[in-house]
Amino acid sequence: MSSQQQKALFLQSKQGKFAVGQRNIPKPGQGQLLVKIHSTALNPVDYKIQETGIFVENYPAVLGSDIAGTVEEVGEGVHNFSKGDKVFAHGSFADDQSSYQQFAIAVADFAAKIPNNLDFDHAATVPLAYDTAAVGLYSEKLGAGLTPPWAQGGKGKYSGKPILIVGGSSSVGTYAIQLARESGFSPIITTASPAHESYLKSLGVTDFISRHLSGEELTAALNKVTKAPVEIVFDAISLPETQQAAWTALAQNGTLILTLQPVVKEDQGKGRRVVATHGSPHAQANQALGQASWKILEEWLKTGVIKPNRFEVLPNGLNGIDEGLQRMRAGKVSGTKLVAHPQETKVSEAIRYLELQPYGQEKSTKTYLPFRTTYIRWPVRRAIYRAYQVDHPHTTINVGHPSAPILSHDRCRSSRGSSAVPVSSMDWQLGGLVWPSVQQRFPVPPLAPPVSGVAIQFIVFKNI
Template sequence: MSPQQKALFLLQKQGDFEIGTRSIPSPGAGQLLVKVQSAALNPVDYKIKETGGFITHYPAVLGADIAGIVEEVGEGVENFRKGDRVLAHGNFTNELAAYQQYTLTIASFTAKIPPSVSFDSAATVPLGLDTAVVGLYGEKFGAGITPPWTKSLGELKTPIVVLGGSSSVGSYTIQLARLSGFYPIITTASPSNEDLVRDFGATHFFDRNLSGKQLTAAIREVTDSPIGLVYDAISLPETQAIGWELLAKNGTLVLTLPPSVKEDEGKGRKAFQTMGNPHVPENKELGRNSWAQVEKWLSEGTIQPNNYEILPNGLEGIIGGLERIRLGQVSGTKLVAHPQETQ
């Protein structure tokens, strides 16, 4: 019998979560077996529970944000070895999900964790960073900007507005915008998170409670340049409406949820939902290239992980954590669970 591990299962479509056991998988070609030390929570997980999206087979293990220790290396993997500390982006299959004690990862979407970064910090990176990467640089699911690792860094002198800059996706978008040379980098957040978003690289901060007209007027005080790119990391109907109002002719509104604004051919503005999953065919090449930068970015402090809060009771704590996220009780912080502490 295969060795067993504890996992958090979503028992059925729109069903309940429950701790159970499943076999520890073996890595195939191009894969790693990772002992999960830290797994971060994301809003997509409670949305999967509510809607049944993304998942076809139950009981299902969820979770995209993985940090842990390499236990076994699959065939053809040359840049990792047993004992390496790594972070990785999981996927919507039980073998590749975060909410269990051992998981497989795809080596192309795995990076070593620098000594200066903890498992908990590293676990806050994968999905948030990939969603920012694809939204900015993706050809199909993004604005198609040239990635900073393919050209010498210079000043774009092009403004960008990031709505929801203290969110996980917003914070990584600000940091990548800085890396890409955008200026000014304008963001909205709660006043209590102003220092946080400025640390990430925002040059101008505005209260998220400003109306579209107020924000437009405030931004005009900052720059005369037209706003060609708005990244709405919140993407509720009200923030989408504000982002749409800010956009110049032929501008692009990047969203993390489906568009509620209507595209207008006359002005040529477009709005679309990004998809921060490097495993889908359209994102694989971009994902491989960006993941090749992750260890360096973290080591140099170019990308700073999110602030985090550790949940108690191992995998069991994820259930209440996802409910807190659903109720809007988490701000500027990622919730992180320790699967090895599951009773």
């Protein structure tokens, strides 16, 4: 792999599959940092993008929002960061600013230094989930419009007012709980699995309610906790059933904050409001709020005002992300954040750039010399295709004298200038295709003419 290239996880097409491949390392511009990513967190939005195609227009695309790593290069106009600083940052849907890769661009306004009491993994759990909670509570346009606790008069402003956070053990829920505590809300009521009760109470929850209640049951449970109207409900799950229950429990003149599009309808003329928040500080409506929020984050994490999520590290670097997203989609992750280490992506595993450069579609003006034999036909072409998909990325080259691909059970390489094609005698299977047991040496003319049905390109396999 070139020193100017990196490994990245690509969503290859709309509603397509993920594959690890290579892309150039970007350069930071005005107000930006180049960060070597040591840890990135997974978020539900990523598998929702894969499922539905939302937010992304150009493919192949790099996803991921949570960046934690070291500054490699500082862009023009940045004075509060230096090369070597340990930082975390909120990425965006632009490929260069996404986190499922080894290096990414971070906007300095939405980045902070990692305090000494935290590691990269803890820091990676913060950006998207924290920003979603902050925007939901404090944004005028995309949230409830409350006064944030870092603003003058904001800390403790809502003392004595109850708040309900649905899905308190989710990543967004845990940060919403802590921000509600700083804003003075009391009681802070949440719904979640009983397994997380003690953990959530350590973050600021005062009252715990079962997560499996209908709207009427939830309202009755809230009335046992507080007689004050619950005017702020943050639904961090936002499934149709949780939205409906939360909407039923919401008091008059209240606001329901959602992380997904609403399925409930606002009461016309009755004062209740529903808002779908969007936690990216890069959105124009969120930029001022994001800049102010990120200025306080390092200090809050250092002093324990904000505590990061609990986490689980996925194996195999970028290659582990797809399986992690599948677990999240299946509801098999609860109360923890999944994180991955892009720098731990092994060379032997970074070979699934398959559908991005399919066989026979090289972007090159060079010509290739096919050859024929009475023994080798299309299945061999397909087997060679599968071989370079499974074993190594490839480069096709024009040669004046044929190169002979040498195939074996564990690797593929070229032998330039050979006049024969040695073929392994062992059975082997690549990508579901079985190579037949043969042992032959097939003569290859120095300038073999094209033959219908046979078009084996000469391929050089190389490590990255």
